[in-house]
Amino acid sequence: MEVIQSGIGKLIQPPDINAFREWNRRKSKALVDKRMSEAEAVGRFIHDGAYIGTELYGTVRCPMSLVNEIVRQGVKGLRVAGQGVFELDMLLAASLVKALDITYIGLEVYGVSNCLRREVESGRVETCVEWSNAGIAWRFKAAAMGVPFIPVRSMLGSDTFKYSAAKVVECPFTGDPICLLPALILDVGLIHVHRADKYGNAQIDGISGFANELARASKTLIISAEEIVDCEHFRRQPDRTTIPYYLVDAVVEAPFGSHPGEMCYLYERDEAQIKEWVEASKDEAATRAYLDKYIYSVRDHHEYLRLIGSERLQSLRHKANGGQDENPCA
Amino acid sequence: MRTPVHEAEPQALAYNPTELLICSAARLMQDNATTFIGTGIPMLAAALAQKMHAPNLVAIFEFGGTGAILDKLPLAVGGECTFHRALAASGICDIVETAQRGFIEFGFLGGAQIDPYGNLNSTVIGDHDHPKARLPGSGGANDVGSHCWQTIAIMRQDRRRFVDKVDFITTPGYLSGPGAREAAGLPPGTGPYRVVTDLSVMGYHPHSKRMLLLATQPGVSVEQVLENTGFELLLADPVEQNPPPTAEELRILRQEVDRDRLYI
Numbered sequence: 001m002e003v004i005q006s007g008i009g010k011l012i013q014p015p016d017i018n019a020f021r022e023w024n025r026r027k028s029k030a031l032v033d034k035r036m037s038e039a040e041a042v043g044r045f046i047h048d049g050a051y052i053g054t055e056l057y058g059t060v061r062c063p064m065s066l067v068n069e070i071v072r073q074g075v076k077g078l079r080v081a082g083q084g085v086f087e088l089d090m091l092l093a094a095s096l097v098k099a100l101d102i103t104y105i106g107l108e109v110y111g112v113s114n115c116l117r118r119e120v121e122s123g124r125v126e127t128c129v130e131w132s133n134a135g136i137a138w139r140f141k142a143a144a145m146g147v148p149f150i151p152v153r154s155m156l157g158s159d160t161f162k163y164s165a166a167k168v169v170e171c172p173f174t175g176d177p178i179c180l181l182p183a184l185i186l187d188v189g190l191i192h193v194h195r196a197d198k199y200g201n202a203q204i205d206g207i208s209g210f211a212n213e214l215a216r217a218s219k220t221l222i223i224s225a226e227e228i229v230d231c232e233h234f235r236r237q238p239d240r241t242t243i244p245y246y247l248v249d250a251v252v253e254a255p256f257g258s259h260p261g262e263m264c265y266l267y268e269r270d271e272a273q274i275k276e277w278v279e280a281s282k283d284e285a286a287t288r289a290y291l292d293k294y295i296y297s298v299r300d301h302h303e304y305l306r307l308i309g310s311e312r313l314q315s316l317r318h319k320a321n322g323g324q325d326e327n328p329c330a
Numbered sequence: 331m332r333t334p335v336h337e338a339e340p341q342a343l344a345y346n347p348t349e350l351l352i353c354s355a356a357r358l359m360q361d362n363a364t365t366f367i368g369t370g371i372p373m374l375a376a377a378l379a380q381k382m383h384a385p386n387l388v389a390i391f392e393f394g395g396t397g398a399i400l401d402k403l404p405l406a407v408g409g410e411c412t413f414h415r416a417l418a419a420s421g422i423c424d425i426v427e428t429a430q431r432g433f434i435e436f437g438f439l440g441g442a443q444i445d446p447y448g449n450l451n452s453t454v455i456g457d458h459d460h461p462k463a464r465l466p467g468s469g470g471a472n473d474v475g476s477h478c479w480q481t482i483a484i485m486r487q488d489r490r491r492f493v494d495k496v497d498f499i500t501t502p503g504y505l506s507g508p509g510a511r512e513a514a515g516l517p518p519g520t521g522p523y524r525v526v527t528d529l530s531v532m533g534y535h536p537h538s539k540r541m542l543l544l545a546t547q548p549g550v551s552v553e554q555v556l557e558n559t560g561f562e563l564l565l566a567d568p569v570e571q572n573p574p575p576t577a578e579e580l581r582i583l584r585q586e587v588d589r590d591r592l593y594i
Contacts, residue, residue, distance in 0.1 A: 056408070057392075057393035057407065057422075058407055058408045059405075059406050059408075059409075060406060060409060060410075082467070102467045103468055103469060104466045104468065106467075106469075108405070108406050109369065109406075109592070112464075112465055113466065116466070117464050120464040121461060121462075121463070121464055128464075130453060130458075130468065132468045132469075132470065132471070132472035132476075133392060133422060133468065133469050133470040133472075134423070134426035134470065134473040135468075135472070135473075137421075137423050138426075141423055152430070153430055153515065153516065153517060154426070154430075154472055154473045154476045154477070155472055156476065156515045156516050157502045157510065157511060157515070157516055158472055158500065158501065159453070159498045159499040160453070160468050160472045160499070160501070163458050163498075176515050177513075177515030178515055206394075206410065206413060206419055207391075207393050207394030207395055207408060207419045207420065207421060208394060208419075209408060209421050209422055210421060210422050210423065212421060213421075213423060262409065264409075264410040265410070269405070269406075269409075
């Protein structure tokens, strides 16, 4: 296959699929209790310089309790797969990110991310490699398939390609140019789900974003869950297991773990809290004050929830259920 | 917003530029058509179109929602409203692969800059490695512009946004002109279709693939459109007048689509 064009972006995490196979071979397949706190999960598995990825869509199902703990522990020099809103804003606000495979970091209806601007324009984020949303998801898919690349028709002809680490080749079957995306294997993946058992089996209700792909592309996977249920719950409906236990290294119970983001069928996003962050993020001192108040000054997720207040949290839950409907998936 | 509220004729309805953009975009949405909906104004336009002329508009959201009934206004492309009473809830790979197989007819997008060939920038202003302003990046925009059969851009129109050369091609339009998309390997027969702004509605010349002024918005002259475009704009013959939002469109938009006035 002839390489027609190579993106000039750095391949931040080269796809070593044989090493990935060896890693997966050594990983325990035992049904053991993997429950632990955010502090233990982050402390044990996320080290300075790690390549991490979060799975979510917009403000939906953000693994916020885990991300807040990364900020609290100050894990430095992170390399990050950048599809995110609130959670990546926190990592950027705390200047913990060194390199980004970026597709979208912004505040959706509230516009551009001030933290992204400050960190990239100042050069504190040293490397920004561009991809499309599906491009990143397909890179995880290639890793999930156990192959080094995946051919796609996104990114062709654009500067998104030029500043990526993808390649355009002549397709050996059609002769047309086609874009090859390198598999993206994460050191650590972070996913927040509706429910999990103590072994790590996990279910997601509603749309699945790129959870299936990211879970299978992660060497180490930390799951946080709104609730921990008995394994019997999974054995009764195995067709609904999105993430099987053997992928998972840590299970963290985190009710309202996506706050101030939302969790479909359970609670709505906290618009007032999001607006408070949007305002704070415009200014470096106010950003620091926000982190102090909501992350550094609270010991853990439980203390964070107490700070937000149960009345406010319950009002979010009430609205999402329309005050009457049960979650159809529970 | 910059454009004043249109109240020139005594009997005319008052509306703001955002309402005008939403109504103009909604009219381009077709019943029973698979339509990729980006964040912001496309969401409101799709909700309005479903309540007007296109009850079976198939709204498709990047993170997995297909065929939602847009009763509540989504604030995010992954929110619960994007699969409220929908026909399917899957994930991003399924949605973009569906587009890549040729199933999605229309894609609605925004951007910070656009050029005469409909190339869009939402990545950086200035040099990529030393940017004046770092913008969010492609997100799904590059995927939408690569795979959907017809792409519609919704933007405000001025010389900073309508430029001869975008700082960064995040999302491919017709690239450098006729045949360029196909030469790059993009699916044949795809590309930009319309640009809807607060000043005009534009299409593309079938041969040169350059932007073509089709209609001016109510109360806007051709000269005003040209003054607010940073490149040579082709003119249709004749340039039409886009009709203003109707009382019914505005009533539904204000009372049903965006009751809390989050956008309008």
